[in-house]
Amino acid sequence: MEGKLRAPEPDARMGDVVARVSDALRRRWMLFIGIVSAVTLIGVLAVASMPPHYTAAARIRLDPSRSPLAGNAQAQRAELTPEAIDTEVMALRSPELAQAITAAHNLRADPEFAPANGTAASGHAVTAALLSHLTVDREAMAYVLQLRFTSADPLKAAALANAFAEGYIDRRMTNRVGTAERQSAWFRQRLDELGREVMEAEASAADYRARAGIVHSSAGPGAGTISDQQVAPLASSLASAESDAAAARSNLAAARAQVARGGMDAVSEVLGSVVIADLRRQRAEVLRARGEIDARYGERHPESIRVANQLASLDGQIDAEAQRVIGSLQASAAAAEARAGSLRASLDMLEHQREHSTRDAVIAAGLEREAAAKRALYERTSQMSLESMQAARLPIAQAEVIERAAPPVRPSAPNKPLLYALVLIVAMAAGMGTVAVIELSGGGLRSIKEIEDRLGVPVLAVVPRVRSGQNPADVMLERPASMFAESLRIARAAILGAREEHVPRVIAITSALPAEGKTTVALAFARTLAIGGTPTLIVECDIRRAVLRELVRSGSSGPGLIEVLRGEADAGEAIRPGDVTNLDQLLVRSPFFKADDPFGEGRMERLIAGLRDRYGHIVLDLPPLIGLADGRPLAALADATAVVIKWNATPAPAAASALSWLRTDGSNPVGVILTQVDPAAPAVGGLYHHSKLYSDYYRAA
Structure with a gap:
């Protein structure tokens, strides 16, 4: 429900803006x-008056292909970065190319590019x-x-566009070929x-390799000095010899241990000897024969002795053979x-020699790496030289004109229809x-709501502006049914009220600043009261200006208000009939600029008290409140005070100050009367009697 209530607020604010804009345009439409x-x-x-300009366009295609000497498709693939394309754009706009075209087309004498004053x-x-x-x-x-x-x-537009395109291509090819030739010479x-x-x-x-005894290049698998090559086989032989020596020592130690445990017969090498095995076979045969002989002939028989000797000889041979195996x-x-x-001594000597040759090997390796690097650089430079020579012999243009500029039929600028619209x-x-x-610089109050919100008092009436050359106060006499006359009647109703109770009898009309229509409103308001049938007296208290005498139609001579206040004349002598029935007037004979205060010492108060009953x-x-001292004490003597504000002119702070002073002084400010309002302004309609809506009720003022 709250949303429904708040929804119209933006529309209302927009409506206010539109209304203010429309109001300003209605009032200042001539301006x-x-x-x-x-x-x-x-x-x-x-x-x-703008001269026409024609634009001719040419199109250039860039060929991003790389060198034809590229070895694979990946290297030949087109690639142009945005930076490279921007570089070509700058080349097209280079001053050198422009200077060449200027010379070729004699543009220094062309008035379109040369100074207009005729100087060179x-x-x-x-x-x-x-x-x-x-x-x-x-x-x-x-x-x-x-x-x-x-x-x-x-x-000219087409010719120069083509000149730039062709000049760019020619300079690009020439520069490329020249650069390739210079590169080729440098490469050679x-x-x-x-x-x-x-x-x-x-x-x-x-x-260095020869001096150091380095037999192979460091790039090969067999790199090193002669000592390096001898160390490996000698180390292998030493390892084999040490293995054999260890095996021999082991066999000898085992044999000695077996001899210590069971004699030589227990030695494995002895047991494995073929000679000893044959001798033992022979001994076994002799032992068999000895047993037969001993059994047959006895131990002393010569045959038994021979066999015994033979057996002893075999044992000796076996023992000798065993000793030989151990040896x-x-x-x-x-x-x-x-x-x-021996091998260990030789290896130690080679290792010693190798230590001395290590430094030589390192130096030799460095020399070989340097030579290899220079060889690689030579090969790379040779390849680049070949590519440069190929580029010099095959000047491939990497750009071409794909569309030449044609003379344009229609001008490209200015776009006159668009400019007319702009x-x-x-x-x-x-x-x-x-x-x-103008509206914002005025700084005045323009609407009823603005006045009531900022000043805190009601608007009693809105008095429209009349045509130039007319006396506004006379309009109500000449056209009593006009909007001007009706606005004064509205002011009368607002000030006096609808009831007869406590009707203010002394009514002061003042303003914050001069020239706001205060005197005109006071005269018109007094006439309105008199025309309504009430005896009315208008007293001109703005003694320094004293212009009311010029506005009334009835002549006024003799003493005036100043003479009455000074006691030089009686009030009855100074009061004269006005130009409307039931209206009398007490005016100022001439502007008063003396230093004394004619209203002081209760003189004005006694005068008003004496006139109330009549x-x-x-x-x-009253005079304006700001800048003058007379108005404030006089306003305190009135039953009600209305402050006149000029529409779109009186600053809000000035009006607020005037009302604040009235309240401080004990006056009764009942509201403001807005004067000189444009009849078409919304302020007139603020009291719901806009001229268009009430055209049947008024006659044009």
Whole structure:
């Protein structure tokens, strides 16, 4: 439910804005139309005087292909970065190319690019002017550059656009070929230098290898010195010899242990000897024969003695053979130890020699690496030289003109229909801006709501502005049914009220500042009261200005208010009949600028008290409150005080100060009367009697 109640607020605020804009335009439509017309006329004349310009366009395709010497498809693939394309755009707009075109087409004498004063143009000035007519852009994400040249002559625009495109291609090819040739010459010179350096490095490495005894290149698998090559086989032989010596020592130790445990017969080498096995076989046969002989002949028989001797001889042979086997083991162990010791001594000597040759090997390896690096650099430079020579012999253009510029048929600028529309928009904006500045610079109060919100008092009446040359106070006499006359009747009803109780009899009309229509309102209000049938007296208290005598239709001579207050004349002598029935007037004969206060010492208070019984209403035309001292004490003498505010002119702080002073002084400010309001302004409708709605009720003022 709350949403439904708050929804109309934005519309209401927008409606207020629209209403204020419409109000300002209605009031200042002549100013608005005048500014719009003047700006539109100036703009139309300026646009109509603009010379036409023609733009011719040429298109250049960039070939991003790499060198044809590339060895694979990946290397040949097209690739152009945005930075590279921007570089080509800058090349198209280079001052060198522009200078060449300037010279080729004799543009220094062309008035379109040369100074208009007829003086000789410098080359830089003409070049800058020429480039200002040139635009180069990339088409979307394609490798295509669009070159546009603008000129007052369509033929010239096309010719210069093509000149830039062709000049760019020619300079690109020429620069590329020249660069390739210079690179090729540099490569040849560099290759000669690198060749000599490679030969010197390889020769130096070979000489050092020979001096150091390095038999192989460090790049091969068998790199090293002679000592390095001898160490490996000698170390292998030493390991084998030490293994054999260890085996021999082991066999000898085992044999000795077996002899210690069970004699030589227990030695495995002895048991495995073929000779000893044969001798033992023979001994076994002799033992068998001995047993038969001993059994047959006895131990003393010669045959038994022979067999015994034969058996002893075999045992001796067996023992001798066993001793020989043991000796052989000892000899083998000693020989293996000797061989291992010899090999170990040789290896120690080689290791010592190898330590001395390590530094030579490191130096040789460094020389060989240097020679290899120079060889690689030579080969790479040779490859680059080959590519450069190929580029010099095959000048492939990496850009081409795919669309030449043709003379344009229609001008590209100015777009006069668009400019005319912009001129109209600018003119309307200027008119609106001027009206807005005037409205905002006024700083006055314009609406009923604004007055009531900021001042805290009601608006008693809204008095419309009358046509120039008319006396506003006379309008109600000449046209009593006009809106002006009705506004004063509304003020009367607002001040007096609908009931007869406590009707204010002394009514003061004042204002915060001068020239707000206060005196006119006071006279018109007094006439309205008199026309209503109430005896009314208007007293002119604005003694320094004293203009009321000029506004009334009835003549006024003799003493005035000042003379009455000073006691120089009686009030009856100074009061004169007004120009409306039931209206009397007590005016000031001439402006009073003396230092004394004629209203002081209770003189004005006694005068008003003496006149109350004679008139139903007394209207006091007071001076402005701000800047003058007379108005505030006089307002305190009135039963009710109405403050006049000029529409769209009286500053809100001034009006607020005036009302605050009245309250402080004990006066009774009943409200404000808004004067000189534009009849078409919303302020008039603020009291719900807008002229269009009440046209049948009023007659035009």
